[in-house]
Amino acid sequence: MDSFAGDFSTLWSLNNRPPIEHLTWDWWWWLVMLDDETHPMAGKQLMVLWSTKENDVVHINDVEWKPKGTPGFDVEGAIQIDGMVCAWWFDGSVMHDEIIAKVCDMIVLPSAHSSWPGVEGEGGGAVVPMLEGDCSMGMLADRSQFWLNLDLEHEAIQSIRLKMTPWNPAMSTAREATATYLGSLGYDILRLHGTRASGIIDGENVNGTAYFQKVCVQAPSVPWYWGVLHFSDGSYLDWFLPHLSTTILSRDAREWKRRDVSHIAVSQGGLFHDAKHGRSERFRVVSVDKNRQENNLPRFMIHLKNGRTSIRVTVRAVARAYWDFHQPTRGGIWSHLTYNEYPLEVESLAIEDEHGLRDESMYDWIRGNAEHSWGLLH
Secondary structure, rough: OOOOOOOOOOOOOOOOOOOOOOEEEEEEEEEEEEEEOOOOOOOOEEEEEEEEEEOOOEOOOEEEOOOOOOOOOOOOEEEEEEEEEEEEEOOOOOOOEEEEEEEEEEEEOOOOOOOOOOOOOOOOOOEEEEOOOOOOEEEEOOOOOEEEEEEEOOOOEEEEEEEEEEOOOOOOEEEEEEEEEOOOOEEEEEEEEEEEEEEEEEOOEEEEEEEEEEEEEEEEEOOOOEEEEOOOOEEEEEEEEEEEOOHHHHOOOOOOOOOOOOOEEEOEEEEEEEEOOEEEEOOOOOEEOOOOOOOEEEEEEEEEEEEOOEEEEEEEEOOEEEEEEEEEEEHHHHEEEEEEEEEEEEEEEEEEOOOOOOEHHHOOEEEEEEEEEEEEEE
């Protein structure tokens, strides 16, 4: 596979829905999972987010962000936005959260624009924060690769230069999910489930895999569970469970909530790209349970099933990064959301289908990340 496949027409665009104050939220998001000889189970991980929001003021961790109006567009589709670039780095043993969280102007430039450097083409583009260093990401016009660059001023990490190339058709074909609830409420998500990743971090060569999504959400953010696993043979697994729980009332970022004892699923979904049998399976019956480890981080027990396949996986969080959001809403009330991201180690896996049973020992490695949120941002 020489180039990324699928429809990338919305990758470098915004306001495909009429924006809604306090609710519209757009971001580009990379999760990179890298080989690590010292910690081969979880590996090293990097998350980078380029974001803009339709709101007067938002507090994110210790940063106050006052977005300056709606995005501006030129006649060729370039966009200027007031945004934030944020990232964390897990070095295999220690979480460095955050390594950057900067408010800045950004330029979103499609590769068909006359200002695009090099060969013009359809599909490519870039998000370029207007900072002193290079914190850009983008895709070449021929769709052969993405790049991700970060120049940092952090004691743990200073320079990241990565390229992401296609892995296999199931993983590296752009796929879009969209839903509309009422009027303009809803979401639009463009995903690449998997890519190869390689490059240089602080002078050392690195290799691994990556996951990408570009998201527009225009709805209150209820609590959710989400997770993704990459397998050494090119397989992929994810799960998503937005839910109602007493944690919707939580207003702080403490790592464990005593009130978090049960939940009611709003919806259930999962996807398995099975490289061994050359097929993709969707799941509408998904359960997520968890318990508390001694380090106050969760262990997740996930079960997905359909009429043919049952997948049970137990994963434990080995570190935690979090983003703590506070924003004023109508009537002067402040809403809150804590969004947690956990590098994972797989403790057990059972994939049962008409071909038999597979477990974790049949793969050279399985790496992933899970999310859990609480509060209600609106």
